[in-house]
Amino acid sequence: MSRTSGGAWSGTFGQAGDQVLAGDFDGDGARDPAVYRPATGTWFWLKSSVGYSQMDYKGWGVQAQGDAPAPADFDGDGKTDPTVFRAQFGTWFILKSSTNYTQYVAYGWGATGDQPVPADYDGDGTADVAVYRPSTGQWFVLPSSTGFAAGWAPIKFGATTDVPLRGDFDGDGKADVAVYRSATGTWFILKSSSNNTAFDSVGWGVEAQGDTPVPGDYDADGVTDICVYRPTHGTWFVLTSSSGRTQYTANGWGTLGDLPLGGAR
Numbered sequence: 001m002s003r004t005s006g007g008a009w010s011g012t013f014g015q016a017g018d019q020v021l022a023g024d025f026d027g028d029g030a031r032d033p034a035v036y037r038p039a040t041g042t043w044f045w046l047k048s049s050v051g052y053s054q055m056d057y058k059g060w061g062v063q064a065q066g067d068a069p070a071p072a073d074f075d076g077d078g079k080t081d082p083t084v085f086r087a088q089f090g091t092w093f094i095l096k097s098s099t100n101y102t103q104y105v106a107y108g109w110g111a112t113g114d115q116p117v118p119a120d121y122d123g124d125g126t127a128d129v130a131v132y133r134p135s136t137g138q139w140f141v142l143p144s145s146t147g148f149a150a151g152w153a154p155i156k157f158g159a160t161t162d163v164p165l166r167g168d169f170d171g172d173g174k175a176d177v178a179v180y181r182s183a184t185g186t187w188f189i190l191k192s193s194s195n196n197t198a199f200d201s202v203g204w205g206v207e208a209q210g211d212t213p214v215p216g217d218y219d220a221d222g223v224t225d226i227c228v229y230r231p232t233h234g235t236w237f238v239l240t241s242s243s244g245r246t247q248y249t250a251n252g253w254g255t256l257g258d259l260p261l262g263g264a265r
Helices: none
Strands: 019-021 034-037 042-046 055-059 083-086 091-095 104-108 129-133 138-142 163-165 177-181 186-190 199-203 226-230 235-239 248-252
Touching: none
Parallel strands: none
Antiparallel strands: 019 034, 034 042, 042 055, 083 091, 091 104, 129 138, 163 177, 177 186, 186 199, 226 235, 235 248
């Protein structure tokens, strides 16, 4: 394990069959290399707070139940919580880091076929339970600001084959409902700053190149940037929000077969 000259971490962590995750599991403000191992229902993360020299792990998930990892900070302590979405029952199981992983909460929210998209949609600093339903192109959000007790009315935004995205694309402190349409390489962003009444569409991506959307705040201005990873060339194309989405950067980092992880948290 090591850091590159640019300050990035590089090393071996995980094994075949693991699902790569994104999150700040140790609460130091930096993303930790992390994986979920479906075969054993185990989460592993390498702690950036100690220079990636120590690993932590928790058992949380059941492969036979089809659990899908959906990590986010649901208890507002600044640490990502190991969380799984059990679609067959529409249930979320959240292992709370604020209790040193000794307690969990469960919320019924979603159905078979739904995709988990947790993020801070209400802007209270805590992640909300949320799913995207491809069959109807609807988003269902259970906000933390209600104590996870009352959901928003469903938001219709997207099509069956769209990829749901997470990020604060308009910089108002709230996650926006957004999708990527690979067939046309188009990003559609429903702006929370407009009370979800107006949207932006941005062409950024080429299906024939296998481009994968990886939104994140790459220019550190507090706003999520539009970005795709092109596996055929191992290149990241970032359309920066700080330039008003008029300029982009292209960075070579990766090779064919690599899995991209964006900077959105």
